[in-house]
Amino acid sequence: MIAANNPALKSWIKVAADSDFPIQNIPFGIIKTGRTQPRVATIIGDTIIDLAALAELGYFDDLQIDNSVFYLPYLNEFMALGKATTRAVRDRISHIFQHDNAELRDNEEHKSQVLVNPIYAQNLMPVEVRDYTDFYSSREHATNVGTMFRDPNNALLPNWLHLPVGYHGRASSIVVSGTPVRRPKGQKKPGDDGKPGFGPSRLLDFELEMGFVVGQSTQLGQSVSTAEAEDYIFGLVLFNDWSARDIQAWEYVPLGPFLGKSFASSISPWVVTLDALDHFRISGPEQNDPPILPYLEYEGKKRFDINLEALIQPEGGKPHTVCKSNFKYMYWNMTQQLAHHTINGCNLNVGDMCASGTISGETPDSYGSMLELSWRGSKPLAMPDGSERKFINDGDTVIMRGFGEKDGLRIGFGEVTGKVLPAT
């Protein structure tokens, strides 16, 4: 077991029982305060920890890291140090904050430099996203979409059970939680007059996904096996793949989604390391009907039991849960996605982002998009304020949360939120 993961550890920082950020999590992110430039940080309980300050005070000296990596506006250079080093940093942080370690705990001057109250800090984009790939790996989601738009008896397309279908997405418009999302304008399918419509999307949707961040590069021509893949996965975030269904429906043949997605995707600010999720590993689904090709075979527990939730908060109202799903509803796991992604020699960069695709469970209340929850708008969802939702309204804030919980240990992602602003 990785030392920092020991469920018995307690921190001298107060951590609420339902916190996503116990001392066993130690995610990485980028913060900015009024008096500082962007820098690398972590969080324990509700307390943000300035890792640049920790480094400057010498707490990482034995790790022989160039402290400048903590003073950068993205995690990319830090991740590029390699897992041996970033794991050592996480272990060291775990050690510094253990309840019986006095070295920082009893040094008020150092604490005043290192500990940051979240109300004085802003979370920035944790990663400079290089290429972004969105997969389509939940069988339940693909089945729902195929049932709605094609043939309920042949909901999955012929390739779906043979390979993790994926496509390139837009990296520039991935934004950090809290960034407002402007309702996009665009073309829509022609009506009876044969003329395409134009204007603000009327079918704005969320997609409940998780994303993983690549922490190690490959050379062009190199393939990553399923056995090697986890070495390349630095950590995970919650991912809201905002979608304009009407724009997408008109544009997407034959080359896939474009403007129906590229107006925004939102991620949670703390990158939770793959290491921290080790407790929540579970086995994958059977993949022998049809059997999969050898390069997609894998060993071990590669799925993760992470509870996911999506909520809609109307303007001035309270958040209302519209979906409870779980990251375990993935037919194709991350190691298979990465092995497939690179089987043709496609090279990876530190900072690449790969999202799961909408994660829908088996029951209607676990579907990961309004498209499925309202079944193309045919079953509106009742909101506590008496209103209905088929899709997302202006002024609505969409909130996603996620956490694993096992044997009394909870490791979570916090949340990703985004408020929808009216089209200009």
Added chain:
Amino acid sequence: MIAANNPALKSWIKVAADSDFPIQNIPFGIIKTGRTQPRVATIIGDTIIDLAALAELGYFDDLQIDNSVFYLPYLNEFMALGKATTRAVRDRISHIFQHDNAELRDNEEHKSQVLVNPIYAQNLMPVEVRDYTDFYSSREHATNVGTMFRDPNNALLPNWLHLPVGYHGRASSIVVSGTPVRRPKGQKKPGDDGKPGFGPSRLLDFELEMGFVVGQSTQLGQSVSTAEAEDYIFGLVLFNDWSARDIQAWEYVPLGPFLGKSFASSISPWVVTLDALDHFRISGPEQNDPPILPYLEYEGKKRFDINLEALIQPEGGKPHTVCKSNFKYMYWNMTQQLAHHTINGCNLNVGDMCASGTISGETPDSYGSMLELSWRGSKPLAMPDGSERKFINDGDTVIMRGFGEKDGLRIGFGEVTGKVLPAT
């Protein structure tokens, strides 16, 4: 007229009559020599000009540029100075190298630092590509593909004449001319046994395209009009969008091309500014059947008459022209592509790359891919050595060239080449 474009200008550097790089071109690229780090450069005739050295010697002092932008491994920071500045640099270079300007011409010591013999220099990737978008804007190409794979009587899909169809591509695997291209492996459509095939692509193809480089960023939520679009286009390159047809055919439903493209795309090393192509502007096609939406309307000459050529050079053989096309075969021009790309608020970054899609002309010898030239392999092309080509063989080098020529002035792109190596 931009001063540097004056067709009457002559340089004191010797320029062959059929050179792509007269003093009116002045493209920008990145070079590396044995004794130097990567730096910004241009080329006149066959002589490379080290712009970092020119800057260091004070030749740009009146432009008040931080000389460090010339010492970077990509043009991004240089482009980000803005068109007013980069245009001033181009004008200044034009002035320095005019035949009657003695300031550098007669300074042997300076010349020894500034002028670089191409045999001692290597062209590197000119741009750090941020997001890459591939359009599909040649009507002839879309018609050919639709005729082959769908319905000759309804070759164009319903959206095609209403919007510039495009999709996100893989930025990481865009490589500079001369980089070998490894034949990709991957899954292919099942045969009679229902099992997908796996192995090296057997249908490796080129796509003859042009790409433009974005030189100015926008904010998320901002749209760029067709009238503004050219302010955002720094320059153009030749673009070979390598494609594995068999991999693509199996994977691409419903979310578009992925591994069939992401193994490599090749670009020419010199970014030819939009300014330098001013002589070759021509009017666009009628777009009133059906009429286009107002945000896609534009004024002025937005297409470019640039001769394009693709050649195959077998191992140990001579280059053989297989296609002659022209950049003018675009139904949707670059300003329309950019206006469409941003109509939903998608933000642009300096370094974004947008490719045209395969540029096919009206006659069979002008089709921009082997897929079309050999009509899905049904009409193999005869090569001078007696062999045939349906697609690209291991050991073949694909070469693309492009130039405009008018009123005795020729402005070109040099070439983009890539040799196909066998799969591993």
